[in-house]
Amino acid sequence: MAHAVWSGALTFGLVSLPVQLFSATESHTIRFRQLERGTSDRIRNKRVNERTGEEVEAEDIVKGLETDGGYVVVEPDELDEIAPGRSKTLEIDGFVDLDDVDPIYFDRTYWLAPKDDEHLKIYALLHGALSRTHRAGIATFVMRNREYLIAVKAEDDVLAAHTLHWADELRDPADEIKTVRSPGDLPDKELKTAVELVETLGMDWKPKEYRDTYRERVLELVEAKGRGETYEKADPPPRATNVVDLMDVLRKSVDDAGDKRRKGGRRKGGRRKGGRRKGRQSRTAREELERLNKKQLYDRAADADITGRSSMNRDELIEALEKAS
Structure with a gap:
């Protein structure tokens, strides 16, 4: 409690x-110990007098604020x-x-x-x-x-x-971020398409559907290294969108988001309306997996509790997900 x-x-x-x-709230941050490289010896911080180099006991440490005339020392009971x-x-x-x-x-x-x-x-x-x-x-x-x-x-x-x-x-973004400024009037067609993309990607806020996947990857990295196994590195970050191709990218994003939403609305399992054969369903599932990036594949593998997923490449993740389904 x-x-x-x-x-x-x-x-x-x-x-x-x-x-x-x-x-x-509570923090689930993974806290590493500091060790000397090549050993299992812990590194500990000590409170040391800057002038003498000698260690100082906690009860002998007081608070001081630097002023033009040096430091003004304030005792805890004075603050109270x-x-x-x-x-x-x-x-x-x-x-x-x-x-x-x-x-x-x-x-x-x-x-x-x-x-x-x-x-x-x-x-x-x-x-x-x-x-x-x-x-x-x-x-x-x-x-x-x-x-x-x-x-x-x-x-x-x-x-x-x-x-x-x-x-x-609070910091003023205009003072802190020099790249924030108005680009001028936005093209009406591009703005409408951007609005359409935002609306297409609209969703309900369900915080329980999100989890700290980076923490999971760190734990799997530690487990893999502890077993002497290799681990799979993350995909490189996406390249910045070329402004010249912006309209094409926006339109394709809207189309892809619409396709995913339509597929997400279908029933899970069983035959689709019209009674297609199982082989066709399998190929469709494979095609859906092929559209996902590696992080999305990894998240699905984590949901399916697929062992060894941290050391799998993209193709191996797709194979494992197909088998699991």
């Missing part, structure tokens, strides 16, 4: 609700004394329409839970009001010596607290 990362009182108006904050919201209060200043909050402001997500059953009714009332009005409560609070701006909103049966970036933390 997850443990609370913060606890305090959420207030709105004159209402005060004791709450706890829980992290809503000046921290806004020292009384552990998460005070909602007001409620905004969710559509008015640009997604670029959102950072991390936490779950807010009532601290006890006694205050469950207040929690449910706030959840119901936010859900019905499609609004979010904007508040600030302090956690781990840092002040956060957050948006409290209703999610299914729970309140979510999304930490937000401060306005001065």
Whole structure:
């Protein structure tokens, strides 16, 4: 069971609700150990005095901010004394329409839970009001010596607290990316075809259909190397589209997307309407696999739990998928 990362009182108006904050996400990042090449010896980082070269104990390390006159040292209890919201209060200043909050402001997500059953009714009332009005409560609070701006909103049966970036933390793309500028008026025909492609590739948002395939490939790489086997390298990235051929590429993309959508709408398994022979079905399935790139083939092989897929080339993946089906 997850443990609370913060606890305090959420207030709105004159209402005060004791709450706890829980992290809503977890990282599945693969973490490698640092080793000396050619050995199994771990490499460890040490806290070392830059001037003397001697190791320093954690309790002897303090925070310091560099100024014109050197460093100003600040003790942990001094930070606690000046921290806004020292009384552990998460005070909602007001409620905004969710559509008015640009997604670029959102950072991390936490779950807010009532601290006890006694205050469950207040929690449910706030959840119901936010859900019905499609609004979010904007508040600030302090956690781990840092002040956060957050948006409290209703999610299914729970309140979510999304930490937000401060306005001065957002970078202006015009200052950061020199290649972003207007190319002038866009050709109407190309723009209409691009819109058609976007609409043809329209789909429902189903996050559970996506997974970290890079992490899977890393694990398979480790397993293959551990067995002394070779592993298949990924395909090179696609070449940039030539602007001269842009219209042809857009039109072909629309046609291909339409073909895939029509095929995806057919029933899985059994005969097609009209009763074609099994041999024809097999050839059609092969043709469909031939149209996929190596990453798409690998993803299908992962779904089918085909062993040894990390060491297969494209043709071998197609053969294995045919056998599996």
